[in-house]
Amino acid sequence: MSLLFQPGRIGNMELKNRFVRSATVELLCTDEGHVTDEYLRAYERLAKGGVALILPGNYVVNPLGHNYPKAPTVDNGEVIDDLRKVVSVVHEHGAKIVAQLNHAGRQADPKLIDAKPVGPSPVRDKMSLVKPRQMTEKEIVKTIDDFGEGARRVKEAGFDGVQIHGAHGYLINQFLSAYTNRRKDEWGGSIENRMRFLVEVFQAMRSRVGPDYPILIKINAEDFAKTGVHPEECVVHCKKLEELGIAAIEVSGGIAEKGLNTIKGDLPMDLFLEGRGPVERLMVRLMRGSLEKSAAFEEGYFLSQATTIKKNVKVPVLAVGGLRTRKMMEEVLESGQADFISLCRPFIRQPNLVRLLERDDGDPISCTSCNRCSIEILFHKKPMRCYKS
Numbered sequence: 594m595s596l597l598f599q600p601g602r603i604g605n606m607e608l609k610n611r612f613v614r615s616a617t618v619e620l621l622c623t624d625e626g627h628v629t630d631e632y633l634r635a636y637e638r639l640a641k642g643g644v645a646l647i648l649p650g651n652y653v654v655n656p657l658g659h660n661y662p663k664a665p666t667v668d669n670g671e672v673i674d675d676l677r678k679v680v681s682v683v684h685e686h687g688a689k690i691v692a693q694l695n696h697a698g699r700q701a702d703p704k705l706i707d708a709k710p711v712g713p714s715p716v717r718d719k720m721s722l723v724k725p726r727q728m729t730e731k732e733i734v735k736t737i738d739d740f741g742e743g744a745r746r747v748k749e750a751g752f753d754g755v756q757i758h759g760a761h762g763y764l765i766n767q768f769l770s771a772y773t774n775r776r777k778d779e780w781g782g783s784i785e786n787r788m789r790f791l792v793e794v795f796q797a798m799r800s801r802v803g804p805d806y807p808i809l810i811k812i813n814a815e816d817f818a819k820t821g822v823h824p825e826e827c828v829v830h831c832k833k834l835e836e837l838g839i840a841a842i843e844v845s846g847g848i849a850e851k852g853l854n855t856i857k858g859d860l861p862m863d864l865f866l867e868g869r870g871p872v873e874r875l876m877v878r879l880m881r882g883s884l885e886k887s888a889a890f891e892e893g894y895f896l897s898q899a900t901t902i903k904k905n906v907k908v909p910v911l912a913v914g915g916l917r918t919r920k921m922m923e924e925v926l927e928s929g930q931a932d933f934i935s936l937c938r939p940f941i942r943q944p945n946l947v948r949l950l951e952r953d954d955g956d957p958i959s960c961t962s963c964n965r966c967s968i969e970i971l972f973h974k975k976p977m978r979c980y981k982s
């Protein structure tokens with residue numbers, strides 16, 4: 594039997610195959626963040642479709658951390674009843690579910706949070722032009738606690754584990770990266786100091802969820818910024834996390850201001866320009882060359898970084914980013930480059946993808962990384978579905 598369909602394990606989680614649905618913003622909840630029937634149906638479809646492990650779109654840990662509307666926030670106990678329903682539909686169909694917890698930091702949407710976004714240092718985001726307010730020591734300590742409390746709530750709701758969002762230019766990645774973290778206190782400077790926030794987030798979670806509950810991370814091995822995180826630095830992060838007891842590491846890359854590195858594929862310029870004002874349109878046109886470069890697709894575009902991490906840790910590694918053919922997915926597992934195959938856009942188009950792959954040995958994946966879903970969902974805030982024309 595192909596390794597793709599052999600069971601795997603992350604911490605104490607038994608997974609029926611090696612497929613993971615990478616965290617995906619859905620915009621399917623109400624404006625107040627309550628779970629809707631549509632949200633539940635989307636997760637039921639995915640679970641029925643055969644994927645072993647599902648990560649819903651990032652759940653935000655405090656009111657300053659929002660990047661997208663219409664998602665549950667885990668900053669209060671009222672959310673637990675809603676989350677129980679999500680866990681229940683997924684478990685009913687034999688899949689596991691892990692909640693990704695996030696704080697967007699300087700990539701938070703100022704309109705959504707109705708305040709100036711915060712970050713480790715006041716480094717302006719060149720894409721959104723947001724210059725964040727530097728977090729105070731007190732805010733840092735409070736935010737660490739919020740991550741811990743968020744983890745406690747998702748455990749109470751029945752999730753099988755929790756994933757720290759340490760990637761994609763959000764707050765944890767901002768602390769890790771010398772590009773966005775210019776602090777001179779104990780939270781910045783040396784790599785140990787820049788890791789302190791993540792280490793304390795991990796410890797705050799662990800203290801709330803107990804010793805055996807799986808805590809995973811999605812981490813940037815490459816920020817694509819000059820002084821940003823790069824693979825050798827990420828190895829140091831991952832070794833430390835392994836020492837602390839991380840259950841698995843999903844290896845990704847890219848930050849918002851550096852374009853479409855996270856979601857390489859086509860750059861549908863018509864959609865990308867839609868709804869932007871004259872200044873933004875001009876900026877996008879000026880940046881077109883670098884945007885196109887950032888989006889240039891090759892299959893398995895973070896595989897070399899995942900392989901580097903895999904060589905340096907013993908915990909399971911999840912490969913993500915442009916995995917599109919059965920052949921490559923099998924090779925990744927057989928060669929030991931990674932232990933799990935994590936996909937996002939293909940599951941938006943084909944939630945039943947794993948069943949299709951199981952049915953015969955053909956190559957049924959029809960996602961072409963056209964990125965119309967990325968633009969419609971992430972930029973135009975439309976609900977999660979395939980927008981391929």
Ligand SMILES: Cc1cc2nc3c(=O)[nH]c(=O)nc-3n(C[C@H](O)[C@H](O)[C@H](O)COP(=O)(O)O)c2cc1C
Pocket residue numbers: 615616617618649650651693758760761811845855856913914915916935936937938939966967970971
């Ligand atoms: C619409 C959309 C929403 C996403 N939302 C999240 C998210 O909430 N958390 C996260 O870590 N990554 C998010 N991502 C990134 C994906 O999880 C994944 O890392 C990336 O799309 C590459 O995988 P793929 O080539 O299989 O799509 C999102 C990507 C897309 C296209």
